[in-house]
Each structure stands twice: as C-alpha cells, then as structure tokens.
Amino acid sequence: MSYLIAIESDPKCYKEIEQGWADVAKELGHEVLLFKTIEEFKTEFAKPEYLNKVILLIIVGHDKFKGDLKTELEAFKTKYKCDLLLSIFDDPIKPVKKTELLPVHNIIYKPFDLTILKEHTRFAVLKGQKLRPLFVHTTQASTTIESLKRFKILQLSEFAFKIDKAHTLEINKSYKFYNSLFANKKNQHAWGRVINSAADYYELVFSQVSPPVLTQIRKKVATSNQKVKAPNWIGLSENKHTALRIALQVSEEAVEKSLQELLSRNFKDLSFVLNKDINPKAKIIADVIITEMAYDTKLIETQFLKKPLIIRIFDKEIPRSELEKSFEIEFLRIEKPLDKALLVKMFKLCYPMMTEGGEEIQRITAQLSDDTMLAEVVNIQDFSEAGITFTDKIRHEVGEIIEIALPQDDEANRQEIKAKVNFASEKPSGDKEKVFSHQFVLFGMKDEYLKMIRLWALQKHIDKKK
Secondary structure, rough: EEEEEOOOHHHHHHHHHHHHHHHHEEEEEEEEEEEEEEHHHHHOOOHHOOOEEEEEEEEEHHHOOOOOOOHHHHHHHHHHOOEEEEEEOOOOOOOOOOOHHHHOEEEEEEOOOOOHHHHHHHHHHHOOOOOOOOOOOOEEEEEEEEEEEEEEEEEEEEOOEEEOOOOOOOOOOOOEEEEEEEEEEEEEEEEEEEEEOOOOEEEEEEOOOOHHHHHHHHHHHHHHHOOOOOOOOOOOOOOOOEEEEEEEEEEOOOHHHHHHHHHHEEOEEEEEEOOOOOOOOOEEEOOOEEOOOOOHHHHHHHHEEEOOOEEEEOOOOHHHHHHHHHHHOOOOOEEOOHHHHHHHHHHHHHOOOEEEEOOOOOOOEEEEEEEEEEEEEEEEEEEOOOOEEEHHHHHHHOOOOOEEHHHHHHOOHOOOEEEEEEEEEOOOOOOOOOOEEEEEEEEEEHHHHHHHHHHHHHHHHHHHHO
C-alpha cells in the first residue's frame, strides 16, 4: 500500500484535503492518511508496521517549519523519499519568496481551490506522464502563449543595448523584450537583434523601436548619472567593409536626396544606386539597400546579385507572426518619419570599419541594471487552469520551471506565471519541423492567476465557437 500524507492543523483545510483527496485516492488506488502536526506524523511512521511502506506524496504547510524553509524541506523530502506539495496562505505582507527554488512539486495556496488541489495531487503522483485533467475543463484549441526569459539590461543607448548571458541566445536573431521603458500606448516592448557575444554579455541593436519609445530611451540615457565614459560597441565585427555601395529605394526624391547627403556627410567611400537607376531587368549590385518595399527570398534572388543588408522603412505595424518572418529578410526596420540620427548610429554599428566623414559619431551610453523579459512564442494544443500541452524544438527537462504569459492586447496587464514541466516526449515528431511534445503544470497558482486563466480560456472558447 502506498500513502498520500497530509499534515494540516487548520480544521477547515484539514476537512477540505480529506474530502478532496478521497476522489484522487480512489482513482489512483492509494491510501490517504492525515495528521495535524509533523511530530504526530513522525511518531506514527516510526512504528514497525510502516517499515518498507512507500510514501508517494506529502502535503504540508510552510508554517510547520521553523528554520530555513528550503533546507528543512530538502531534509524532509530526503528522509521520506517522496514528493512534496507545500501549502501557503497568500500573505501580501510576508510572502514566501522564490518559491520556484523550493524542492517541492507545487505550491497550493490557501484557501484551497479544491479542483486545483485534486489536479495538482494527480500531477505530482503521476509525474512524468502526460495527463488529461479530470476535475477541470480542458480546452482543445491550437493557440499561442509566450515563454519568458529574464535578463538584465547592462548598458543602454538609443540604437542598441547590452544584456547579461542569463540564457543562451542565437546570434543574428531578433527577439521581443518587455520593459516599462518601452511603453507606448498598449505596448511595452521593443525588438532587439543579437549582433555580438562577449564573455559576459550580448550586444543587440534595436531591430524595431517606435518613435515614442525612442524618445523615452533618449531621455533615460541623457538624464542618467551613470554614463559610460568610453562606450565600447563592437557591432557587426564580421563586416570588414571600408567602402559601401548603397541602393536607395524610396518614393520621394527629397527623402532620397537627404539620405544620400546624410550618409555621405557621415561616412567616407560610399557610392549610391538611386531609385531611378534601378533596372528591374538587371540585377542590383549593392551592399546595403534602404527600401520601402517588402522583399521575400525569391525577390531578393531575382533582383540582387547577392543579398544586401536590408533596412526597411515602414509606416504600418504588422502582427507579430508577420514581423518575425520579415526579420528573416530585413535586418532593421525604421518607422516613418525616418529618424536620421538613429540611422547614422545604426549604420556605424553595422559597419564598424567604415571611416567617419566628419565629426565623430556620438554614442552616448548609460550603465543600467534593469530587468527585462524576453518573450518567445510557444505553440499550445490544449490548456486548462491546471496544465497546458505545448510543443517546442528544444526538449525541456521534467521538473524545469519556466515563466509564461498569456498574450494580452494591453501589455501593461501582462501577468508572469510560473509553470513546471511535468512531461516531455523522449523523441521529436512532426513532418516539416521536428518538435518535442510537453505538458507543464501551472506552479503556485494564486486566486488572481486562476481568474485570469479562466477568463482567457473562456475567450478562447468563444473565439473557437465563432
């Protein structure tokens, strides 16, 4: 006989566990034992009749431990060779911090939501298996959520920023970053492309940033009392160009002329292909193109002798799915009206070996230590308020804690939710793209998170019916 153990002194919570676990124990074929104190439990399980009996799971309140919570939980878990659920009262004045570092399968907040208590007990006992929740509704719908990774912004300039290496990133890939500094209407993000990797930081150029956000960044840098005395921006060090051929594909002649004058004034050894000189029947020879056109791979192969670095001037935002696809072609995207000072600084970053034509290009930089969240899209297949099934090109380890966010129209209302990988397929599947199937359980779900997920699930259900 295997046991599910609860240690709970509060009469109401004691009764709720007793009632809630009856269904779970019946399904799983285990026996439930409840104790009011740890001492009572230890005394009972010291008896000879419990020798060689298996304890699968213990739920215990954090208030039962008087010393360092993590250390005592580790010792408790090791002694009884079982998984733990930790129950906590949601105390905003004295919250239990860094719960994701505790050696427990999950955190169950009091007062209990009985369906969540039952589901997370099942997930803890059947860890490593892909489960269908029994006590909450599961919505079968393919949609997306965001997987979040936390970084520190170390240095900031109007054209670029540096972050620590808390997670591994791909060179030349553009990522979405959340920070209150990037607030503009309902958005709180900017896009950065990784262009270099130093020993302890990544260097990123802003691959797309809106004019209002750019104004805020400039103000932040200008008013900072921690400016970097001699900022070192490596830039695209693989670009060894000391001369450039630039194609200008803009509709307004006045803009074209001002761009030509701007770049010629700031850099030496430039030549230009103007819009009127572009022959659609002949391939363009250019290192860089500044264009208002949207290119795809086929059009680039047709119109260019070799792929240039593409700087796209645009006047209309596009959805994230289209934007990420465009970043595979377009290196930088700059919104109209064109910010000339920004363009010059970005040019210098992209081609660091180019000789400056006039005054030194100022690259004022502020030293920071600001948190930022990198947000990547995750495809999910079904979801409930207990667990979510998703696929990823990377296989996550069972027990790994990740942070997620439900996409919101108003990014200021974004809530960061912790989730724990409960299942990961051994082998990838899929025709076009090989992906691993995963299931994670939502970790430490407070009441406000549950309400938010239920509203989100309801909206997705309505959308599906439509």
